[in-house]
Amino acid sequence: MTNDLSAVIEVMKSNDSFLLAQHTHPDGDAVGSALALMRALENAGKKVVVYNEDDCPHYTRYLPGVERFSKEFGDINAYDVIVTLDCGDFGRVGEAVKQFKNHPCVVNIDHHASNPMFGRTNYVDDRASSTCEILYVLMKEWGVGIDEKIAECLYTGIYFDTRSFKNANSTALSMRICGEMVEAGVDPAKIARYLFIEKRPEQARLLSLVVPTLTIEDGGKIAGLTATADMFERAGADYEALEGFVEIPNSIEGVEAAYLLRELQSKDGRAMVKGSLRTSDAIDATVITGHFGGGGHKRAAGFTAFGNLEDVRKKLVSMLNQ
DSSP states (O other): OEEOHHHHHHHHHHOOEEEEEEOSSOOHHHHHHHHHHHHHHHHTTOEEEEEOSSOOOGGGTTSTTGGGEESOOOOGGGOSEEEEESOSSGGGGGGGHHHHTTOSOEEEEEOOTTOOOOSSEEEEOTTSSOHHHHHHHHHHHHTOOOOHHHHHHHHHHHHHHTTTTTSTTOOHHHHHHHHHHHHTTOOHHHHHIIIIIOOOHHHHHHHHHHGGGOEEEGGGTEEEEEEOHHHHHHHTOOGGGGTTTTHHHHTSTTOSEEEEEEEEEOTTSOEEEEEEEEEOTTSOHHHHHHTTTOEEOSSEEEEEEESOHHHHHHHHHHHHHO
């Protein structure tokens, strides 16, 4: 295994057919990075299929090439290279990992600190704001041009993962890259509206049900929201409608740890909870979520755990109190 950008670029140059996969329930960075790399590879004369077992989120519908996402990839042996993007671990690609793990050439490009370097070739930089930021560096090093469509995808991933430059991963480099993408033709106001301003009616209905669950504990240092299956049904909403909700408790003055917990059900019917965690500098979110089998970044991480909503919530709060 390597963690070497030049080795990743050499794989890109020396192979002809690529399957690009991202984490399930893809977000702005996952979709943006896949579409940016797809176009860069195709501009270099490569054959590319973009795969995800889930649909792209509604807010990414403006991205050029988003219709190219497929839930099928056919014969795994038809691809010279599988590239995973924005996956903190191999299992994040979903059921396809059962086939992917036997492929002889898996390239892992990611920015999560918890990434275990599961590819044959890896480039993981946890200092990067996003996977799209890494791809910008890769494309510059490779020498492939960044046209307006690639620029829109890269800008989207960086802007999304920094939460419009509000997160701690916002750096001078991420801002410079986005400035360069604007110079290439990107419309910042349009992207801001799609990603963070517009709300679908069902999302607004869900918000009205979730906000009353707000709990503030530990003298105001811990705050969180919970979403039950019944709330989704009443609002007519899907999981995507929760996007950004964790920022509500995270925005409260004095809060050092903010969480959003969503009720799930496993394939065998067992109760499950999906959690998102945001923390201040005093708490490493990857350590907390790691106890639930999750991971991510020091200030923003997630997990999925067996158990009912209230039991998981109490366990999470107890760990944050330690």
